[in-house]
Amino acid sequence: MQKGYTLFWLLPALIALVIYPIVTNNVMLRETVFLILLSITLSISLNIILGFTGYVSFGHIVYYGIGAYFAFYLMYAYKVSLIVSIVLGGLVSAAIAFVLGQAVLSLRGAIFAIATIGVNEAVKSLINNISILGGAMGLYFDFSIYDNYGGALKAIWLSYYLMGTLTILSVIAAYYIKKSKFGLGLFSIREDQDASAVLGIKTKLYKSLAYATSAFFPAIAGGIFAFKAGNIEPSGAFNLVKSIEMIVMVMLGGYGSVAGSALGALFYEKIKSILLVMPYVKDLHLAVSGLILLIIVQFAPSGIVGFLTKYFKNLRKVLE
Amino acid sequence: MLAYVNAVISGILIGLAYAIAALGLNLIWGVMKVINLSHGAFIAFGMFAAYMSVKLLGVSVYTSLIPIFVAGLIVGIVAFFVSLYRVLNAPELTTLLSTYSLSLILIGLGTFFFTTNPRAIDTHLGSITLGYSSISYSRIIVGLISLFLAGTLYLFLFKTSLGKAIRAVSQNPTAAKLYGINTTLVLSISFGIGVAFASVSGALIASLFPFTILSGGVYELKSFVICVLGGLGSPAGAILGGLILGLLENLLSLKMPVDYMPFIEFSILVIILLIKPNGILGRR
Amino acid sequence: MILKGTNLKLSFGGLVAVNNVSFEIEEKTIFGIIGPNGAGKTTLFNIISGVYKPQEGKLFFKDKDITNFPTYKRARLGIARTHQIVKPLSELTVIENVMVGACFGKKNYNLKQAQKVALDVINFVGLSTKMFTQAGQLNVAFKKRLELARALANEPEILLLDEVLAGLNPKEVDSMLNVILKIKQNGITIIMIEHLMHAIMKASDYIMVLDSGEKIAQGSPQEISNNQRVIEAYLGDPKLAMQLVGAK
Numbered sequence: 001m002q003k004g005y006t007l008f009w010l011l012p013a014l015i016a017l018v019i020y021p022i023v024t025n026n027v028m029l030r031e032t033v034f035l036i037l038l039s040i041t042l043s044i045s046l047n048i049i050l051g052f053t054g055y056v057s058f059g060h061i062v063y064y065g066i067g068a069y070f071a072f073y074l075m076y077a078y079k080v081s082l083i084v085s086i087v088l089g090g091l092v093s094a095a096i097a098f099v100l101g102q103a104v105l106s107l108r109g110a111i112f113a114i115a116t117i118g119v120n121e122a123v124k125s126l127i128n129n130i131s132i133l134g135g136a137m138g139l140y141f142d143f144s145i146y147d148n149y150g151g152a153l154k155a156i157w158l159s160y161y162l163m164g165t166l167t168i169l170s171v172i173a174a175y176y177i178k179k180s181k182f183g184l185g186l187f188s189i190r191e192d193q194d195a196s197a198v199l200g201i202k203t204k205l206y207k208s209l210a211y212a213t214s215a216f217f218p219a220i221a222g223g224i225f226a227f228k229a230g231n232i233e234p235s236g237a238f239n240l241v242k243s244i245e246m247i248v249m250v251m252l253g254g255y256g257s258v259a260g261s262a263l264g265a266l267f268y269e270k271i272k273s274i275l276l277v278m279p280y281v282k283d284l285h286l287a288v289s290g291l292i293l294l295i296i297v298q299f300a301p302s303g304i305v306g307f308l309t310k311y312f313k314n315l316r317k318v319l320e
Numbered sequence: 321m322l323a324y325v326n327a328v329i330s331g332i333l334i335g336l337a338y339a340i341a342a343l344g345l346n347l348i349w350g351v352m353k354v355i356n357l358s359h360g361a362f363i364a365f366g367m368f369a370a371y372m373s374v375k376l377l378g379v380s381v382y383t384s385l386i387p388i389f390v391a392g393l394i395v396g397i398v399a400f401f402v403s404l405y406r407v408l409n410a411p412e413l414t415t416l417l418s419t420y421s422l423s424l425i426l427i428g429l430g431t432f433f434f435t436t437n438p439r440a441i442d443t444h445l446g447s448i449t450l451g452y453s454s455i456s457y458s459r460i461i462v463g464l465i466s467l468f469l470a471g472t473l474y475l476f477l478f479k480t481s482l483g484k485a486i487r488a489v490s491q492n493p494t495a496a497k498l499y500g501i502n503t504t505l506v507l508s509i510s511f512g513i514g515v516a517f518a519s520v521s522g523a524l525i526a527s528l529f530p531f532t533i534l535s536g537g538v539y540e541l542k543s544f545v546i547c548v549l550g551g552l553g554s555p556a557g558a559i560l561g562g563l564i565l566g567l568l569e570n571l572l573s574l575k576m577p578v579d580y581m582p583f584i585e586f587s588i589l590v591i592i593l594l595i596k597p598n599g600i601l602g603r604r
Numbered sequence: 605m606i607l608k609g610t611n612l613k614l615s616f617g618g619l620v621a622v623n624n625v626s627f628e629i630e631e632k633t634i635f636g637i638i639g640p641n642g643a644g645k646t647t648l649f650n651i652i653s654g655v656y657k658p659q660e661g662k663l664f665f666k667d668k669d670i671t672n673f674p675t676y677k678r679a680r681l682g683i684a685r686t687h688q689i690v691k692p693l694s695e696l697t698v699i700e701n702v703m704v705g706a707c708f709g710k711k712n713y714n715l716k717q718a719q720k721v722a723l724d725v726i727n728f729v730g731l732s733t734k735m736f737t738q739a740g741q742l743n744v745a746f747k748k749r750l751e752l753a754r755a756l757a758n759e760p761e762i763l764l765l766d767e768v769l770a771g772l773n774p775k776e777v778d779s780m781l782n783v784i785l786k787i788k789q790n791g792i793t794i795i796m797i798e799h800l801m802h803a804i805m806k807a808s809d810y811i812m813v814l815d816s817g818e819k820i821a822q823g824s825p826q827e828i829s830n831n832q833r834v835i836e837a838y839l840g841d842p843k844l845a846m847q848l849v850g851a852k
Contacts, residue, residue, distance in 0.1 A: 290424025
């Protein structure tokens, strides 16, 4: 595909966002940005299977949860180091996604969607019942684990640096996938799966790889957050609302666009922060997200980026 | 031994109620090739409508079934125009997200008004005893009503002109249009019927088990499993699938905690998708 | 002999779509397939490109048995096709569409090489003015050219054309026929399904006639237009048949 300039502005902007709380040493700002970075990472990752390949993954948060539990358990029971744990969590999650993908991605998008809806429920019910993983109560760190990282305070900053790095890596990865031959294949599959197969694309393999990649980054994020929180339990790790938010963010920003996912995450977090302080609206979180999604799907299915590039064609090269 | 008999009978009875839910999903898929992801939300809607009728209006849950059906029909038709009418010819992704957003709105509003506290309806009907175990009358009534509804749907689809129109559109929308059938009318009514069936099944289930605003999701998953088992597009398959699931659930619950059910159902779903994606009786 | 099918059979439920069809196609020729609607022509294409598996019979590509090869593998071998109802990758641009063909075809090019190949093919079929247009926004004639371009970008040895002339006006038909002949000159074997009689009679070296899933005749265009059974099944009017012979 042709040369694009998206990363030229997106990367510096992200780096600036990450550095800002570090430079000002502002803990509250750090926490806010922490959540924004998580949203961006989740949104960008989901876009790989949703926007690039055209398969809606409901309940995608399950990979965040799997990565969180796996990494947490390694640190908790086997005292494995943070970075090794979270990366292993990422790989395990990706492997599970790949295998599941081989099973259900060969079918139409709608059937895949149904399968993913079941996934979250299924995993949650499983984990609620397995006692090694703490069951419904979850697991808690012995806080002495943080001593290995220079104490609790330093450990939290470490988590922050890792999250920032992860977000930036995920954006770069998503962008280069999109511009690669693999990405071209994915977009082709999205447009017409049967034609893609006839043209020589190994559709099943490509779809599974996309799905695995989309699971990898959320899983690592899960590990980071579990480490930071010091505890883990099913409803936090497999938070269905986050799954829903991921979809809304991707569609809001513009599915298929890396910049779109980042923008969508930012916009959504901003809207949320405004709404959550309004008295009645805050309990209507779910309903409002649903309404946003409905409006986007009915009237602006290509999201913010689609809207902008329709009226300002020159923006196409910077909003990929 | 008697526990097994009880499980089988219970399984069949509840299976019929599940079948009614699945029939709603099935009809919508058959007619407009849309998977209604707000299905669970409407099941919850039916549950709470039944609850409110009993608690606020003092009506018996069975009497409330008719107004719930009608309400479901009307709400369904409105929902069709709000979320699907404009995007019927868009890629599949769009309709999935459309109905999904509907479910978010509904469940969001529902959580706001009803909170996630569990509710239950007590029908005060007592039960029949079979040796050491018993089957509650409410289960039997649920089974009978479900059979009645399934039969009525069959008669409607095969013996009325509107029903024939619906079948025509589901087999070949273009040809149906050329024959002068008002496809918009057919599609909106089909969606309405689908939602009505979901709502009524919710009311029926509410008469048997406690529920929360979030229970819809659990039954939505069951409906999916049933439709995939029986074959999307085959009403007979939905009934067969419902019975199988009901039986399976009740027999398995003798051996393992009910918490594992969603995991088992999901596994069944994946296995069927792998071996026989068109279901036992399905057509593509 | 580049492609051979022996006793191919495929039914859908009770309907036998392709019944005991055998054929042999010589390299670098244009092989025409004609027949009334519903004769099984597109189904046969689907069998050749791997979309359907035949219930009986075998398919050979240069003496290799490819009957059970998955769809994508056939493109890698060098079998490309266009579809009767075009399948553009709507939200991708024309050049991106054609690059997909180039990337995943026989030569498995990387993006840079694919772009070069795509440019050449786009010029060849006459789509240069539409290079950066989204495929979904093209009119039917251009969409058909795109379909052809994408298949050519595969750099195939066999090109399956399914009613590529349908819906074109006479001038467009002539222009497309010229392109097809040029493709043949480049050494590609072409299998064509067509309803436009004079076109397919003019272009083909050899023709097979299908009716209700069975092969009812094969031969040179001259032999086909004189064939009584073909005339009855398909051409209908003997006078028309005579005209067609004259047209060759």
